[in-house]
Amino acid sequence: MENFLEVVDLKCKGCYRCVSSCPVKAIKIENNKAKIVEDLCISCGNCYRECPHDAIVVRSDLGQVREYIRLNYNVVASLDPFIFSDLSGMNKGQFVTALKQLGFYKVEDMSMASKAVKEFYKGSVNKNGNPPKKKLLMSTYCNCANQMIKKYHEDIVPYLMPSESPMVIHAKYIKEKYGMDTKVIHIGPCISRKVEALEPQNRDYIDKVLTFSQLLSWVYSSIDNISSLDESELDNAVHTEGCVFLDSPCTGSPIGEMTKVDILGIQECDNFINAVYSGEIENVFANVRTCVGGCAGGPDYKTKRGIVTREQKVREYAKEGRFDGKSKELDSIYSNMQIENPLKKIDVPIKKATEDEIKNALAKMGKVTKELELDCGACGYKTCREKAIAICKGMSEPKNCRIYMHDMLNRLSNSIFDISPNYIVIVGEDFKIIDVNDAMQNIMGEPKEKLIGTYIGNYMDIRDFVEVSYSKQDILGKKVRWENYGKDLMENILYVEEKNALVAIMNDNTKDESQKRMIQEMKLRTIDISQNLIEKQMRVAQEIASLLGESTAETKIILTSLKELAIKEKEYY
Ligand code: SF4
Ligand code: SF4
Ligand code: SF4
Missing domain, CATH: 3.30.70.20 (Alpha-Beta Plaits)
Structure with missing residues (x-):
């Protein structure tokens, strides 16, 4: 797939x-x-x-469909009649014109093929004898229901009608009518048909599958003024009964004698299959579809709203059908097509888990006793046991158990709380202690049991607690000193709105702070020593300077005397 x-x-x-x-x-x-x-x-x-x-x-196969049109293939739209139940503002004729403008060569609905399949149902039971030997027959219109049975309920496969679906029959008919190189685009509310179209035996007939929403968004994004478009007719004759497949009983055949039931929605399918296993189903013809409301609630509609309106609208559309019984076209489809297609089981790689493996998987999720299996469904599985089986099959992991993760995180956060070297205290709006961690109880010097419920103000300055409580603004990274405990701290007080509580986390900075103080003192001492040294040096310099000054003066006196003596000597000689 x-x-x-x-x-x-x-x-x-x-x-x-x-x-x-x-x-x-x-x-x-x-x-x-x-x-x-x-x-x-x-x-x-x-x-x-x-x-x-x-x-x-x-x-989305929209890109390929546009490419077929660009390459000039004859592209034929094969419509599920349900599209006419909700055209988002267009009428049927304008819609057909819009598709032609997009480049579709022909636009047909598949009602005639549905009628042909219904006729085949009737005939195939006749072949098996009258009345039918089987106690149960199930329609095979819905590929999803077929897959559910073929993959998960092989014992029920023999009850499936051995038939192609209307989508496949219509595609075969189109190829026969317009040539094998025609491109058939099925358009429906069903995403399972995308899967059906990809089955090897169908690939030659159905080229692409679009959902209604994919087609309508293409129409609305490509064509302006849709409301002023002319109206065109479909290129086929609509068959009333085929628009509402299996709505009416298969009269004229042994199936008509069986009790017809509509099984709509996965849950109903499941219940019905269980009833079949239990052996309580007798003489029933079941029209089985996995969507709630049938194709009127197909996955493309996403929400379940509008099912009734769509059902009403498709019935109105069906009344416009040109045929209600047999027709030439129907005869041609019915006689020339290979409608018979016995359905076979599909092997799926499902590993069966042993009881020991399941027990082991439960233990990995911490479910060691039955009471611990809460069956809460938070992991996507209805019961813990179902989840354990999924673990054994490799489809899930123990850590996906929300309760297990929650417990683990709780345990983890409890141990982080307890072993944290920070002082942590939780107080209520009345400033009474709700919890303290080990570090806090050690510094407070009282056991936790005694501290809980006592007023925090008995142990520390509560001004910051009061401020956070009233302002609802956290205090983060504030330096404080607990003089009575001889501690320097980095204070964080957080307001926890959901719990109406305050959590104080104090990082012990005493070591850092005393180191800082020591360094500060050393700096001050060094500055003092330097100051003394400078002053001393100044004094020495001054002394040297004054000594130098004295000797310079003496030198000057001696030199002046020598000079005068020399002048006198010159005058004398
Ligand atoms: S819910 Fe999704 S995954 Fe599961 S069967 Fe349906 S389509 Fe497949
Ligand atoms: S009932 Fe749903 S799944 Fe089945 S054919 Fe209709 S749209 Fe598809
Ligand atoms: S896990 Fe949730 S978000 Fe993801 S696909 Fe599934 S439903 Fe969507």
């Missing part, structure tokens, strides 16, 4: 909602991101509908 759904990692929050919505648990959470295991998936689209972050997207 090729990717028909993709998880956008950037958007995925690892919230487990898709896991819990997946009926066959085909989703793993790895590194906090969802991953669809396609071999296990039955293409119900629940995960796509349920993801609250739009992280799961349906693959």
Whole structure:
């Protein structure tokens, strides 16, 4: 199976909602991101509908369809009649014109093929004898229901009608009518048909599958003034009964004698299958579809709103059908097509877990007694045991158990709280102690039990606590000194709104602060010594200077005397 759904990692929050919505648990959470295991998936689209972050997207084949048109292929739209139940503001005729403007060669609905399949149902039971030998027959219109049974309930496969789906029959019919090189684009509310189209036997007939929303967004983004478009007719004759497949009983065949029940939605399918296993089902023809409300609630609609209105609208559209019984076209489809296709089980790689393995997995989640199995569903599995089985199959991990993680984090934070070297105290709005860690009780000199409930002001200055309590503004990184404990601290007081409490975390800075003080004192001492030295040197310099001054004066006197003596000597001679 090729990717028909993709998880956008950037958007995925690892919230487990898709896991819990997946009926066959085909989703793993790895590194906090969802991953669809396609071999296990039955293409119900629940995960796509349920993801609250739009992280799961349906693959779009729009690019290839446009390319077929650009390359001048005859591109034929094969419409599920449900599209006419909600055209977002266009009428049917304008919609057909819009598709032609986009480049579709022909636009047909598949009602005639649905009717042909219904006729095949009737005939195939006749072949098996009248009345039918089987106690149960199940429709195979819904590929998702088929996949669920083929992959997970092989004992029920023999009850499936051995038939192609209307989508496949219509595609075969189009290829026969317009040529094998025609490109058939099925357009429906169903994402499971994208998977069906990719099955090897169908690839030659269905070229691409678009959902209604993919097609309508193309129409609205490409064509202006849709409301002023002329109206065109479909290129086929609409068959009333085929628009609402299996709505009416299969009269005229042994199936008509069976009790017809509509099984709509995964949960109903599940209940029904369990009833089949229990042997209580007798003489039933089941019209099985996995969407709540059938195709009117197909995954492309995303929400379940509007199911009734869509159902009403498709019935109104069905009334416009030109045929209600047999027709030439129907005869041609019915007689020339290979409608029969016995469905076979699909092997899925499911590992069976032994009781010991399950026990081990439970133990890894800390569920060592039955009471610890809370079955809270937060991990996406209904019960702890289901989750343990998923762990054994490699589909989940113990750490995905929210309770286990919560307990582990609690234990971790408790031990961090207890062994932290910081002084931590939690006080209530009445400034009474709620909790203290080991370091705090040691410095306060009282056991924790005695401290809890006592007024914090008995032990320390509470002005900062009062300030945070009234201002609701945290104090972070404030230097304080606890004189009575001889401690220098970096104070952080946080206001915890949800608990109406204050958490004080005091980092002990005493060592740093006393070192700083020591360095400061050393600096001061050094400055003193330097000052003394400078002063001393100044004094010496002054003394030297004065001595130098004296001797210079004496020299000057001697030299002056010598000079005078020399002058006198000259005058004398
Ligand atoms: S629902 Fe699934 S895909 Fe969506 S965000 Fe949550 S884990 Fe991710
Ligand atoms: S499409 Fe359905 S079966 Fe497949 S992963 Fe999603 S929820 Fe599960
Ligand atoms: S009920 Fe219809 S839309 Fe839903 S999965 Fe089945 S065929 Fe598709």
